[in-house]
Amino acid sequence: MGAGRSGGWSGMRGIAAVPTYVVMQPTTLCNLDCAYCYLPFRRADQRMPVTVAEAVAESVNAWARSGRFSVVWHGGEPLAAGRDHLAALLAPFDGIVEHHVQTNATLIDDAWCEFFADRDIRVSVSVDGPAWRNGDRVNRAGRPAYDRILQGVDALRRHGIPFSALCVVARPEPGLAAELYDYFLDLGCDVLGINIEELEGVNTRANRHPAEEVTAFWAELVAAWRRAPRIHLREIEWSLRYVGAVLDGTADEVLPRRLDPIPTVASNGSVVLLSPELAGFHDPRYGDFTSGNVLSTPMDEILAGALGTPWIREFLDGVEACRSTCPYFGFCGGAHAANRYFERGRFDVTATDHCRNSKIRLLEGVLDHARDHEPTAI
Numbered sequence: 001m002g003a004g005r006s007g008g009w010s011g012m013r014g015i016a017a018v019p020t021y022v023v024m025q026p027t028t029l030c031n032l033d034c035a036y037c038y039l040p041f042r043r044a045d046q047r048m049p050v051t052v053a054e055a056v057a058e059s060v061n062a063w064a065r066s067g068r069f070s071v072v073w074h075g076g077e078p079l080a081a082g083r084d085h086l087a088a089l090l091a092p093f094d095g096i097v098e099h100h101v102q103t104n105a106t107l108i109d110d111a112w113c114e115f116f117a118d119r120d121i122r123v124s125v126s127v128d129g130p131a132w133r134n135g136d137r138v139n140r141a142g143r144p145a146y147d148r149i150l151q152g153v154d155a156l157r158r159h160g161i162p163f164s165a166l167c168v169v170a171r172p173e174p175g176l177a178a179e180l181y182d183y184f185l186d187l188g189c190d191v192l193g194i195n196i197e198e199l200e201g202v203n204t205r206a207n208r209h210p211a212e213e214v215t216a217f218w219a220e221l222v223a224a225w226r227r228a229p230r231i232h233l234r235e236i237e238w239s240l241r242y243v244g245a246v247l248d249g250t251a252d253e254v255l256p257r258r259l260d261p262i263p264t265v266a267s268n269g270s271v272v273l274l275s276p277e278l279a280g281f282h283d284p285r286y287g288d289f290t291s292g293n294v295l296s297t298p299m300d301e302i303l304a305g306a307l308g309t310p311w312i313r314e315f316l317d318g319v320e321a322c323r324s325t326c327p328y329f330g331f332c333g334g335a336h337a338a339n340r341y342f343e344r345g346r347f348d349v350t351a352t353d354h355c356r357n358s359k360i361r362l363l364e365g366v367l368d369h370a371r372d373h374e375p376t377a378i
């Protein structure tokens with residue numbers, strides 16, 4: 001089975017008028033200083049005023065009335081905003097809105113667990129595996145953050161709060177995928193996302209790896225997951241859904257019809273669409289990448305005018321170039337704008353090291369695993 005077909009894909013045309021979630025930055029501050037972090041202002045505590053949350057909530061509350069809708073609190077470190085301030089930012093949102101936090105877990109204690117439980121907040125913890133795999137996750141003094149991360153996870157477990165985990169892999173190597181999967185089984189997360197480190201933002205570390213090592217990493221991860229499929233493994237489940245659709249002849253129906261605009265609302269209310277990682281950056285050609293500010297323009301209007309942002313038009317040209325040239329488009333949909341910009345300096349290009357690592361080789365790894373296990377293939 002090939003990866004798909006190039007050309008003729010009908011999904012991912014233009015941008016949806018309504019997102020499925022909004023990313024909110026309650027503070028730019030982070031109490032850690034991870035080596036691969038992309039955030040430019042993580043030493044500054046620029047807190048989101050409540051007026052910004054109120055403006056966003058006007059649109060979000062209306063969207064949530066017509067379907068499931070999420071707000072993802074992402075920093076900086078969102079818990080560094082403090083419980084009282086985060087509570088004030090959450091208050092304008094109706095009870096039907098789902099809240100998520102992406103956290104480094106180092107600040108989680110009993111009081112935070114009660115805060116999460118009272119508000120039914122979904123927690124996702126950033127941790128890169130066992131202690132020796134977390135060398136990049138350090139505090140401001142350069143000391144390992146792992147013990148503090150684990151204390152936070154222990155608090156979640158004590159309180160019976162389910163959590164997801166997000167793991168960054170700096171260098172795929174043989175044996176790592178199985179080691180990580182076993183670690184996360186023990187950790188007790190119910191959902192796991194694996195990101196191969198990306199060159200973006202202020203992180204300029206190269207992310208090019210030998211193709212066979214990356215493909216073997218993903219194949220090994222599928223094998224580990226199949227032995228004990230107790231965690232929802234984000235990347236593997238996406239891939240299997242796609243492979244199943246190829247076999248059923250429905251591969252063209254896998255991608256959403258339109259791109260999710262994924263508005264990221266920075267602490268000052270400015271909105272960057274499609275790629276949270278572009279928030280806070282400036283380029284002589286593209287300006288500050290923002291499409292408006294919720295303090296002066298309703299979110300619906302910002303979204304309706306998305307195509308007025310020049311870099312977004314250029315990105316849509318890039319998506320069309322992917323559609324017409326890349327056999328993986330039906331799985332990938334053109335990947336993320338920020339990776340094109342940070343790796344290649346513009347948006348109308350196609351392949352990046354990110355898409356090779358996290359789309360092409362992911363799918364190839366799943367297919368390799370299936371080929372190696374015929375005839376009882378997945």
Ligand code: SF4
Pocket residue numbers: 322323326327328329332333334335336350351352355356359360
């Ligand atoms: S981003 Fe990469 S994998 Fe995705 S469609 Fe474009 S070239 Fe293909």
